[in-house]
Amino acid sequence: MRKHQKAQSIKLSSVQMIVIFYFATVFLSTILISLPIALKPGVEWSVIDALFTAISAVSVTGLTVVSTAETFSTPGVFILAFILQFGGLGIMTLGTFIWVVFKRKIGFRERQLIMTDHNRDTFSGLVALMLQILKLFLIIEAIGTILLGVYFLNYFPTWQEAFLQGFFGSVSAATNAGFDITGESLVPFANDYFVQTVNLFLLIFGAIGFPVLLELKDMFYHKKENGKFRFSLFAKITTVSFFALAILGTLLIYYFDKDHFFVDKTWHESLFYALFQSVTTRNGGLATMDVSEFTESTQMVQSALMFIGASPSSVGGGIRTTTFAIAILGILSFARGKQSVKIFRREIDPEDITKSFVVISVAIMICFSAIILLASIEPFPLMAIIYEVTSAFGTTGLSMGITPELSTPGKIIIMFLMFVGRIGIFSFLFLIRGKTTSEPYHYPREKVIIG
Amino acid sequence: MRKHQKAQSIKLSSVQMIVIFYFATVFLSTILISLPIALKPGVEWSVIDALFTAISAVSVTGLTVVSTAETFSTPGVFILAFILQFGGLGIMTLGTFIWVVFKRKIGFRERQLIMTDHNRDTFSGLVALMLQILKLFLIIEAIGTILLGVYFLNYFPTWQEAFLQGFFGSVSAATNAGFDITGESLVPFANDYFVQTVNLFLLIFGAIGFPVLLELKDMFYHKKENGKFRFSLFAKITTVSFFALAILGTLLIYYFDKDHFFVDKTWHESLFYALFQSVTTRNGGLATMDVSEFTESTQMVQSALMFIGASPSSVGGGIRTTTFAIAILGILSFARGKQSVKIFRREIDPEDITKSFVVISVAIMICFSAIILLASIEPFPLMAIIYEVTSAFGTTGLSMGITPELSTPGKIIIMFLMFVGRIGIFSFLFLIRGKTTSEPYHYPREKVIIG
Ligand SMILES: [K+]
Ligand SMILES: [K+]
Numbered sequence: 001m002r003k004h005q006k007a008q009s010i011k012l013s014s015v016q017m018i019v020i021f022y023f024a025t026v027f028l029s030t031i032l033i034s035l036p037i038a039l040k041p042g043v044e045w046s047v048i049d050a051l052f053t054a055i056s057a058v059s060v061t062g063l064t065v066v067s068t069a070e071t072f073s074t075p076g077v078f079i080l081a082f083i084l085q086f087g088g089l090g091i092m093t094l095g096t097f098i099w100v101v102f103k104r105k106i107g108f109r110e111r112q113l114i115m116t117d118h119n120r121d122t123f124s125g126l127v128a129l130m131l132q133i134l135k136l137f138l139i140i141e142a143i144g145t146i147l148l149g150v151y152f153l154n155y156f157p158t159w160q161e162a163f164l165q166g167f168f169g170s171v172s173a174a175t176n177a178g179f180d181i182t183g184e185s186l187v188p189f190a191n192d193y194f195v196q197t198v199n200l201f202l203l204i205f206g207a208i209g210f211p212v213l214l215e216l217k218d219m220f221y222h223k224k225e226n227g228k229f230r231f232s233l234f235a236k237i238t239t240v241s242f243f244a245l246a247i248l249g250t251l252l253i254y255y256f257d258k259d260h261f262f263v264d265k266t267w268h269e270s271l272f273y274a275l276f277q278s279v280t281t282r283n284g285g286l287a288t289m290d291v292s293e294f295t296e297s298t299q300m301v302q303s304a305l306m307f308i309g310a311s312p313s314s315v316g317g318g319i320r321t322t323t324f325a326i327a328i329l330g331i332l333s334f335a336r337g338k339q340s341v342k343i344f345r346r347e348i349d350p351e352d353i354t355k356s357f358v359v360i361s362v363a364i365m366i367c368f369s370a371i372i373l374l375a376s377i378e379p380f381p382l383m384a385i386i387y388e389v390t391s392a393f394g395t396t397g398l399s400m401g402i403t404p405e406l407s408t409p410g411k412i413i414i415m416f417l418m419f420v421g422r423i424g425i426f427s428f429l430f431l432i433r434g435k436t437t438s439e440p441y442h443y444p445r446e447k448v449i450i451g
Numbered sequence: 452m453r454k455h456q457k458a459q460s461i462k463l464s465s466v467q468m469i470v471i472f473y474f475a476t477v478f479l480s481t482i483l484i485s486l487p488i489a490l491k492p493g494v495e496w497s498v499i500d501a502l503f504t505a506i507s508a509v510s511v512t513g514l515t516v517v518s519t520a521e522t523f524s525t526p527g528v529f530i531l532a533f534i535l536q537f538g539g540l541g542i543m544t545l546g547t548f549i550w551v552v553f554k555r556k557i558g559f560r561e562r563q564l565i566m567t568d569h570n571r572d573t574f575s576g577l578v579a580l581m582l583q584i585l586k587l588f589l590i591i592e593a594i595g596t597i598l599l600g601v602y603f604l605n606y607f608p609t610w611q612e613a614f615l616q617g618f619f620g621s622v623s624a625a626t627n628a629g630f631d632i633t634g635e636s637l638v639p640f641a642n643d644y645f646v647q648t649v650n651l652f653l654l655i656f657g658a659i660g661f662p663v664l665l666e667l668k669d670m671f672y673h674k675k676e677n678g679k680f681r682f683s684l685f686a687k688i689t690t691v692s693f694f695a696l697a698i699l700g701t702l703l704i705y706y707f708d709k710d711h712f713f714v715d716k717t718w719h720e721s722l723f724y725a726l727f728q729s730v731t732t733r734n735g736g737l738a739t740m741d742v743s744e745f746t747e748s749t750q751m752v753q754s755a756l757m758f759i760g761a762s763p764s765s766v767g768g769g770i771r772t773t774t775f776a777i778a779i780l781g782i783l784s785f786a787r788g789k790q791s792v793k794i795f796r797r798e799i800d801p802e803d804i805t806k807s808f809v810v811i812s813v814a815i816m817i818c819f820s821a822i823i824l825l826a827s828i829e830p831f832p833l834m835a836i837i838y839e840v841t842s843a844f845g846t847t848g849l850s851m852g853i854t855p856e857l858s859t860p861g862k863i864i865i866m867f868l869m870f871v872g873r874i875g876i877f878s879f880l881f882l883i884r885g886k887t888t889s890e891p892y893h894y895p896r897e898k899v900i901i902g
Binding site for chain 1 (some may be wrong): 679708729746747748751752778781782785786801804806808809811812813815819822823824826827832833834889
C-alpha cells in the first residue's frame with residue numbers, strides 16, 4: 001500500500017510537470033510565432049489564431065487555421081520546427097519518464113527491465129532521458145533531411161529551398177506534427193513512392209512510442225553481448241497493436257473506397273494511397289490526397305483510427321493503441337468466459353483493464369460532447385465535424401478543410417481537444433482528481449443486473 | 452466457486468431460453484401477419500418485409516417498412532397487439548426470472564430480497580412470474596384503453612374506431628412498441644396534453660423495468676403490515692438513472708433546439724415536446740412531431756439516449772440505463788481517486804463495473820460497424836443512419852424516415868441490431884461465449900501504460 005501510494009504521488013507530480021510544461025511552452029510559442037521576424041511581410045494574425053497555431057504546434061497536431069506556407073517566413077519556419085521538436089519531444093520525455101520511474105518504483109517479481117538498475121536521482125535522470133531521446137531524434141531527422149533534401153533538388157528551383165523543405169518535412173514527419181510548408185501537405189508527392197516511404201518510416205518512428213525504441217536499443221545491446229533479453233509486455237502489445245491497426249486501416253480504407261476513390265487507380269497507387277492514409281491516422285496527419293474525396297464510411301474508419309491514436313509515450317495523441325488493445329483483450333477474454341486476460345505468456349492486471357475502459361469511456365464522452373456542441377454552433381456537415389474532433393483529440397491534424405472557418409468558440413473546443421488528446425485522458429483524469437487515499441470505511445457489496 | 456458456476460450455468464440456460472423464445476416467436480409472428488385475414492384487401496408483402504415487421508414487433512421496436520395503418524386489417528391489428536404483448540412481456544419475464552433466480556441462488560450476506568424465500572421449482576416459478584407480469588400489464592392497459600377510448604370519442608367518427616385506437620395505443624405504449632395505427636404516430640395529438648400524459652405514464656410503466664415494479668408492490672405490502680422494507684441497490688440505481696436521463700434529455704433537447712424547433716412555441720408546448728421526445732427515447736418510440744425537424748445536435752442527443760435505452764428486465768433495449776449508470780459511477784470514483792464505488796450506502800462489485808464497460812464497448816463497436824456499413828450501402832445522410840442504428844439497437848423505433856427505403860442488406864443489419872438490442876449485449880455475449888471454467892494455470896502479471 002505504501003509503495004502504491006508513493007507511485008501514485010510520483011505519477012501525480014509527473015502529470016503536473018507535463019501540464020506546466022505544456023502551458024509554458026504554449027505561452028512562449030505564441031509569443032515567438034507572433035514576432036514580426038517569424039512572419040512573411042504583411043502577414044498579421046489575431047491572438048486566437050496565434051494561440052491556436054501554438055497549441056497545434058506544441059501538441060504536434062498540425063491542424064491549421066492559416067496556411068503555414070503563406071504565413072511563416074524562413075526564420076519563422078525554423079522557429080516552428082523548433083517548437084514542434086520541443087513540444088513533441090518534451091511531453092514524450094515526461095511521459096516516458098513516468099513509465100521508467102513507474103517501473104523502477106513499483107518493480108516486478110520478475111526480472112527488472114530497462115534502466116531500473118541505475119540509481120540516479122529524478123532530475124538528472126530526466127535530463128539524461130531527454131538527451132537520449134533528443135539525440136536519437138536528431139539523428140533520424142538528419143537522415144530524413146539529407147534523403148529528402150537531396151531528392152528534392154529535382155523538385156525545387158534552389159538547393160536552399162530543397163533542403164528547407166527536406167528539413168521541415170523531416171522534422172514534421174518524425175515529430176508527427178503534420179504541418180507542411182508545401183501548402184498542400186504531401187499531395188504533390190501522391191505518386192512519388194520514395195518521398196512517401198521516407199515519410200512513412202519517419203511517422204512510424206515518432207508514433208511507435210519511446211519505450212519501444214528504448215527496448216529495441218536494449219535488445220541490440222544484449223545481442224552483442226550474447227545476453228538474454230525479453231521485451232516487456234508493454235512493448236509487445238504496443239508494437240503489435242500499432243501495426244495491426246495500420247494494416248486493418250489500409251484494408252478498410254481500400255474496401256470502403258474501392259468503387260469510389262480507388263476505382264481508376266492501379267494496384268500500387270491504391271496500395272500507397274490506402275497505406276499512407278491509414279498510417280497517417282496513427283498520428284502523422286500528413287495526407288497525399290484531399291480526404292474529403294473519400295466516402296463517408298472511409299472517413300468514419302479514419303475517425304475511429306484517429307480517436308485511437310498513437311502509442312503511449314510517443315509524439316502522438318488519442319486514447320493510445322495500448323489502451324485500445326487492452327480493452328479488446330478484456331472483451332475477448334470476457335466473451336470466451338475466461339477469468340483472466342492472458343497474452344504473450346503474461347497476465348494483464350485487472351486494474352489495467354478497468355483503466356482502459358475508463359479512458360475509452362471518458363474519451364468518447366468528451367468527443368461526443370464536442371461533436372454535438374460544434375454541430376450546434378458551426379454550419380458544417382456532421383461528417384466534417386466528427387472528422388475534425390477525432391483528428392484534434394488524436395492530435396492527428398487531418399481535416400476535411402473546416403479548420404480555418406471555425407468560429408472562435410469552435411476553435412476553443414478544438415484547442416481543448418488537442419490539449420486533452422496530447423497529455424492523454426489518464427493524465428487528464430489524474431490532473432482533475434485528488435490524491436488516492438486508503439478508505440476509512442466500507443459498505444456491503446451488492447450486485448446489480450448489467451446489460 | 453461452486454455456487455458461482457451454478458449461477459453461471461443458470462444464466463446460460465436462461466439466455467438460451469430467451470433466444471429460443473425470440474426466434475420461435477418471430478417465426479410464428481411472420482406466419483401470422485402474412486395470413487390474408489391480417490391484411491387489408493389488396494395488400495401483399497415480401498418475405499423480408501414481413502420478417503422485418505415480425506422482428507420489429509417481437510422486439511417491440513416499432514421501426515416499420517410499411518405503414519401499419521394501411522397494411523393491417525382490424526383482425527390484423529389485434530394479431531399485432533397480441534404479438535407485441537407476447538414478445539414484449541415474454542422476454543421481460545425471462546429477463547426478470549434470471550434476476551430473481553440469480554438473487555436467490557447467489558444470495559447476499561444481508562437481508563434476502565423479494566421472492567427469495569419461496570422455494571418453488573423453476574418452471575412453476577416462471578409461469579407464476581409470467582402471470583403476475585401479465586396481470587399487471589393487462590390492468591394497466593385496460594385503464595389506458597378506457598381513458599384513451601373514451602377520450603377518443605371526440606376524435607373518431609365511431610365508438611368502435613375510438614376504442615380500437617385507444618386499445619392499440621394503450622398496448623403499444625405500455626409495451627413500448629411504438630407502432631401506431633394513426634398513420635403518423637402521436638403527431639395528431641401534438642397539442643393534446645391529456646393523450647400525451649396518459650402515454651407518458653404507460654411508456655414509463657413499461658420501460659422502468661419489472662424488478663422495480665415488483666419491489667414497489669413489495670413496499671406497499673410491507674407498509675400495510677408495518678414491516679420494514681429496503682429497496683435493492685438495483686432498483687434504486689435503475690429508477691434514479693431512468694428519471695435523471697429523462698430530465699437531462701428534456702433539457703438538452705430544449706437547449707439545442709431553442710432557436711430552431713422551439714423558436715415559435717409557447718413554454719408549455721416546448722415543455723411537452725421536449726419532455727415527450729426525451730421520454731420516448733427511453734424506449735417508446737412514439738413521437739409527437741417529425742424528428743427530422745430537430746437540429747443535428749438534438750438528433751445526436753436523442754441517438755445517445757436511444758443507445759442507452761431502457762431499464763434491464765423491461766420491455767426496452769439498448770445498453771440499459773443501469774449499465775450506463777454503473778459505468779458513470781465507476782468513472783467518477785476513478786476520477787476522484789477512490790478505490791471502491793459507493794452509492795446508496797452500498798458498494799458496487801468491481802466485477803459489475805468491468806461488465807458495464809464491456810457491454811458499452813461491445814455495443815459501441817456493433818453500432819459503429821453498422822453505421823459505416825450502412826453508410827457504404829445506403830444513400831442516406833449520415834445523421835439519418837446514426838439515428839436509425841441507435842434506434843434499432845435501443846429498440847426505440849424512432850426514425851428520420853429512411854426505414855421503408857432501406858435495401859435488403861440494410862434491413863438485415865437493422866434486424867440484427869433489433870435482436871441484439873432486445874436480448875441485450877450481455878445475453879448476446881453469453882450466447883456466443885462458452886461456459887466459464889476455472890483456469891488450470893496462470894502467468895505472472897505485468898503492468899502496462901494506459902492512456
Ligand atoms: K499530428
Ligand atoms: K420501441
